[in-house]
Amino acid sequence: MTKISDFARAQQAFSHIDTALALWGKEHDDDNSPVHNAGWDALACAHAKAVDEVGQTVATSLHDIAAKAAFIATLPDYVDVIDEWAMKAIRALADDLARLIDRPTQDAFAVKLRAYQRAIEDREQFEKANRPADDDNAAWTAYEDALAPLHDAVSHTACAVMLEPAPDAAALAEKRRVFVIEEMQHIGDSVGAMVDVLIADGLRLAGGEA
Incomplete structure (x- = not known):
């Protein structure tokens, strides 16, 4: 079995926290209690750290590099802080990498x-x-x-x-x-x-x- 990369592990951690944050918000939609707010703040903090971890963890394979580019190009947290022209360039990079790893099936x-x-x-x-x-x-x-x-x-x-x-x-x-x-x-x-x-x-x- 191929060993999972550090980048893939960081991506998995982000996915778990992202899901937990979404579920917390959905299940406590009308709840403004201190418990809800404390839980939300803790998950939001963990979510931000997970985003940074994915962005900063070194991607050593072509697949991981493509995944990182796609992650940056689609994550709202990055869209909010990166100029529009830069986001378009990152999306184009993600598309380029996706085409590069999309192998033909008949050669x-x-x-x-x-x-x-x-x-x-x-x-x-x-x-x-x-x-x-x-x-x-x-x-x-x-x-x-x-x-x-x-x-x-x-x-x-x-x-x-x-x-x-x-x-x-x-x-x-x-x-x-x-x-x-x-x-x-x-x-x-x-x-x-x-x-x-x-x-x-x-x-x-x-x-x-x-």
Whole structure:
């Protein structure tokens, strides 16, 4: 499982507080009691801190950078304090990033990525349906023997993804995700070929020559 980023964690925290603030206001719409006001003030303070946290937490992946731009472009707290022209520029940046990570579905890379995803799905479905419920050695041996070809399919399709040239930055980000999830640094001789392709990807996408 891919580790959640600090930025995604900050975004989740904001979402929880934003929901709590909205529910508090809805449930106490006509309430002007000290308890209500104290609760509102506490949530509003936490909400403001969560907004700042999302804005200030470093986004290290393309997806997180796009999410941060979209967050700034749509959050009323920022709209109120940033000049209109600047907000338009931020919205345009968010749209640019969204287009950048919106991968095609029919190019060669997408086809190989989808084959990998299907292999993952097939293995998970088999595991869910056939995993032995007890410690019977014979049952586990049969299960693991039947599972081996599905493990191989995941490995083979993951290698195909890594060896297919990345046509854009979003594809390169997908490659990194697959490499980490499958721990492909341990697969032996194929790692060298994958690294060669990754270097060529980086050079090409940076505007150089592969």
